[in-house]
Amino acid sequence: MNKLGVILGVIVIAIIAGVAASLSASPSETVNLNMGRTHGTISTAMGSPILGDPFAPITIIEFGDYQCEMCYRWFHTSKLPIVENYIETGKANLVFIDLAFLGRDSFKAAQATYCAEDQEQYWAFHDILYNSQEHVDDGWANSERLKAFAFSLELDMELFDSCLDSGKYSKRVDYNIQQAKKHGVNSTPTFIIVGDDQEKQISGAQPFSVFKQVLDTMVR
Amino acid sequence: MTSTLNLVFSNSKYLLLSIVIFLTMLIGLLILSEYIFLEPYVVSHIQSGTEFGFVLIVMISALSALVLPMNIFRINILKKSKQKMGGGVFGSIIGAAAGACSCGPIGFAVISTFGSVGATATAFLTNYEIPIRIIAIGILAITYFTTVKSLKTECKFIPNS
Numbered sequence: 001m002n003k004l005g006v007i008l009g010v011i012v013i014a015i016i017a018g019v020a021a022s023l024s025a026s027p028s029e030t031v032n033l034n035m036g037r038t039h040g041t042i043s044t045a046m047g048s049p050i051l052g053d054p055f056a057p058i059t060i061i062e063f064g065d066y067q068c069e070m071c072y073r074w075f076h077t078s079k080l081p082i083v084e085n086y087i088e089t090g091k092a093n094l095v096f097i098d099l100a101f102l103g104r105d106s107f108k109a110a111q112a113t114y115c116a117e118d119q120e121q122y123w124a125f126h127d128i129l130y131n132s133q134e135h136v137d138d139g140w141a142n143s144e145r146l147k148a149f150a151f152s153l154e155l156d157m158e159l160f161d162s163c164l165d166s167g168k169y170s171k172r173v174d175y176n177i178q179q180a181k182k183h184g185v186n187s188t189p190t191f192i193i194v195g196d197d198q199e200k201q202i203s204g205a206q207p208f209s210v211f212k213q214v215l216d217t218m219v220r
Numbered sequence: 221m222t223s224t225l226n227l228v229f230s231n232s233k234y235l236l237l238s239i240v241i242f243l244t245m246l247i248g249l250l251i252l253s254e255y256i257f258l259e260p261y262v263v264s265h266i267q268s269g270t271e272f273g274f275v276l277i278v279m280i281s282a283l284s285a286l287v288l289p290m291n292i293f294r295i296n297i298l299k300k301s302k303q304k305m306g307g308g309v310f311g312s313i314i315g316a317a318a319g320a321c322s323c324g325p326i327g328f329a330v331i332s333t334f335g336s337v338g339a340t341a342t343a344f345l346t347n348y349e350i351p352i353r354i355i356a357i358g359i360l361a362i363t364y365f366t367t368v369k370s371l372k373t374e375c376k377f378i379p380n381s
Contacts, residue, residue, distance in 0.1 A: 068323035069346065070254055073267055101331050102323065103343050136343040188323040204254045204324075207265045214260060 040194035042183055044095045046175045048113070049122050051083075052093035058218050059194045060092055060211075063099040063180045066109040066129045067136045068188040074205035075130040081208045082215075091219050092193075096126060098173050099180040099188050103137035108164070110173045112146040115163035119155045128153065193218065224290075224371045234289040242285035249277045249316060252324060276353040280315035283360035288312065290367045307363035315356030318349045 037045045039059040047061075060082070064071040086092040098113075100106035109129055116125035128149045134140035143164060150160040163169070183192065191202040191211075195218040202210060229235045250256040255274055256264045266274050287308035327346070330338040345352065 065323060070323045073254075073270075077267055101328060101339075102346075103339055104336075135347040138347065186325045186328045200260065202260060204257055205267070206257050206263065207267075210257070210261060210263055 039095065040192070040199045042097075042192060042194070043179055044097060046172045046179070047098075048096040048126065049117060050093045050095055051123060052087035053090045054093060056087075056090055056093040057196060058086070058092040058215060060086075060094045060215075061192045061194065062094060062096050063185045063188060063190045063192075064096060065098070065100050065102045065106045065188045066113075066141060067102045067106045067133065069133075070205040071189045072130055072133045074189050078206065078208040078211060082211055085212070086215055086219075092215060097179060098176040099185060099190075100173055100177060101188075105137050105139075105141035107170070107173055108143060109141040109146060110176070111167065111169040112150070112160075112164055114169040114172055115160050116150060116153070116155060118159065118163060121153050121155060124153050125149065224368045225286075227371065228290050228293045231293070234293050237292065238285045238289045241288055242281050245284055245312070245316065246278065246281040249281065250274075252316075252326070253277060253322075254324075273350065273353075276315075276350065276357065279357050280312070280353060280360065283357060283364060284308065284312040284315070287360050287364050287367060290364070290371065294367065294371060307359055307366070311356045311359035311363060315353055315360070318345055318352035318356065322346050322349070 037043070037047075039061060042061055044059075044061060050059075082092075082094075087094055098110035100110040113122055113125050113129070116122055129141065132140060132145075132149065139145065146164060147157070147161060151157060180190075185192075187203055189205060193200045193202065193214055198218065200214050200218070202214060229238065247256065250264070251258065253273060255266060255270070255277075256262075291308050322342075322345075327342045330342055332338075334341070
């Protein structure tokens with residue numbers, strides 16, 4: 001009886017430990033599988049995974065290019081306080097949509113982020129690109145460097161290389177560019193902030209104070 | 221040099237033209253280079269690391285505002301050739317173009333219209349924005365000094381003539 005009790009106890013503990021382990025190992029980001037995803041009037045289905053709470057009342061849609069200097073400026077100045085004050089607090093979330101127009105490497109860099117998304121590292125790859133930006137088309141975002149970034153993130157290189165070399169996500173990036181054009185976006189970075197019943201646009205690498213003013217009027 | 225400046229800008233028409241050129245170029249370039257935003261609120265800010273670019277824009281605007289009216293004066297009053305005007309106009313245009321073709325609507329329009337050729341040109345103007353602006357300032361400065369020199373020579377008062 002005691003022996004049976006011990007065995008049952010071990011099984012129960014093993015099940016509890018297994019469930020706990022699987023919960024704690026949940027990925028920090030999920031692959032975007034919602035092909036019908038929209039925010040306001042904008043289809044974000046082919047955009048990035050959502051950064052922050054998917055059910056946050058406000059969505060900040062950023063249209064950007066990885067080679068754009070102004071996007072780099074915004075990433076290094078206004079984005080951090082927005083993440084701290086609005087995204088981490090659940091007031092807003094953020095989706096990135098590629099408007100890859102500046103040079104030949106912009107398009108490849110955008111595809112590479114989705115190859116990283118396959119391995120649940122979209123935002124880490126996105127961040128590494130904006131931390132490594134140099135001049136337009138000077139080689140900092142060519143295929144070799146993109147693979148080197150993937151290697152530094154310890155991605156499965158076989159998967160990543162085949163994804164990037166095959167152009168698996170070229171249509172996805174094309175779709176995103178078309179979405180941007182469809183909504184009249186003609187510069188990067190451009191932000192469309194979607195609330196319950198309103199959309200507001202901010203063009204350019206504007207300071208945090210502007211975003212705060214706009215977001216505070218939309219947060220209820 | 222001061223007397224030459226007095227000669228041109230004592231005429232209120234040229235002074236007004238200079239002010240208009242300065243303000244138009246300054247505000248236009250500051251908007252294109254994202255030092256000033258008009259929407260959703262009028263905001264101006266200089267991000268750290270972009271101070272030098274701001275100073276170059278002020279210098280290009282100021283030099284253009286000096287050089288262009290002086291050359292127009294030279295052509296109108298002294299009926300001289302338009303040759304020296306070229307340096308001022310060229311300096312102003314390349315100084316302005318360097319900042320205009322970045323990630324903004326002008327760069328987007330150029331690339332959308334001209335494809336890979338437009339993208340290459342835009343990439344060049346973006347990558348070498350600061351050196352191009354410095355060259356533009358050099359051209360404007362040279363044009364300024366040659367204009368002052370020629371005005372000094374051409375405007376000498378000869379009593380018996």
